[in-house]
Amino acid sequence: EIVLTQSPGTLSLSPGDRATLSCRTSQSVSSTYLAWYQQKPGQAPRLLIYGVSSRATGIPDRFSGSGSGTDFTLTISRLEPEDFAVYYCQQYVSSRWTFGQGTKVEIK
Amino acid sequence: EVQLAQSGAEIKKAGESLRISCQGSRYTFSTYWIAWVRQMPGKGLEWMGIIYPDDSDTRYGPSFHGQVTMSVDKSTGTAYLQWSSLRASDTAMYFCARLMIASRDPYYAMDLWGQGTTVTVSS
Numbered sequence: 001e002i003v004l005t006q007s008p009g010t011l012s013l014s015p016g017d018r019a020t021l022s023c024r025t026s027q028s029v030s031s032t033y034l035a036w037y038q039q040k041p042g043q044a045p046r047l048l049i050y051g052v053s054s055r056a057t058g059i060p061d062r063f064s065g066s067g068s069g070t071d072f073t074l075t076i077s078r079l080e081p082e083d084f085a086v087y088y089c090q091q092y093v094s095s096r097w098t099f100g101q102g103t104k105v106e107i108k
Numbered sequence: 109e110v111q112l113a114q115s116g117a118e119i120k121k122a123g124e125s126l127r128i129s130c131q132g133s134r135y136t137f138s139t140y141w142i143a144w145v146r147q148m149p150g151k152g153l154e155w156m157g158i159i160y161p162d163d164s165d166t167r168y169g170p171s172f173h174g175q176v177t178m179s180v181d182k183s184t185g186t187a188y189l190q191w192s193s194l195r196a197s198d199t200a201m202y203f204c205a206r207l208m209i210a211s212r213d214p215y216y217a218m219d220l221w222g223q224g225t226t227v228t229v230s231s
Contacts, residue, residue, distance in 0.1 A: 037153075047218060050219075057215075090153075097143075098155060104150045
């Protein structure tokens with residue numbers, strides 16, 4: 001099973017700041033098979049990024065994904081008030097999909 | 109509007125059986141994989157497994173194999189998740205989600221999510 005480790009656990013930032021979230025995988029993951037999701041309290045997750053760097057429909061361009069091999073990054077260029085949430089990475093290359101444990105982006 | 113609509117909250121006792129549902133609308137249900145994801149109170153997301161409605165090909169996550177059963181009814185466009193004997197540790201929110209590409213190949217992200225079904229199991 002591929003283990004995904006996200007860091008940091010919590011990111012305390014202010015609106016307008018840049019957020020950089022990390023996701024490391026225990027085995028190399030093809031660039032096609034890594035996604036990022038956003039989840040707000042009481043809501044279902046929302047797909048932000050798939051295939052490492054492709055934005056899902058309707059996702060603003062302040063969200064970007066990058067990385068390769070075992071190191072992947074989600075960047076939010078300028079935080080808007082609605083971006084404070086928990087973010088999860090997920091791999092779907094093996095038949096045993098896994099999520100990272102999440103990074104909470106909170107208001108400083 | 110394309111959507112997945114899940115059944116309502118459930119309160120059960122340990123040992124009881126349960127089936128929750130996830131109905132797709134306004135898309136060709138049979139050709140998109142459906143995934144189930146668990147979120148225990150205050151915790152992260154856990155992938156439970158996926159099912160392909162057209163032929164019911166099912167793949168379970170290692171922690172869930174033998175613990176739950178996934179099924180579909182193509183005629184109604186509904187996916188199901190069921191337990192034969194609930195445990196208190198099954199208390200969680202359960203989400204269904206659709207893989208984003210209509211393909212027999214399951215290696216895609218999940219772009220459409222249900223609203224979630226809360227399951228509470230008392231011991």
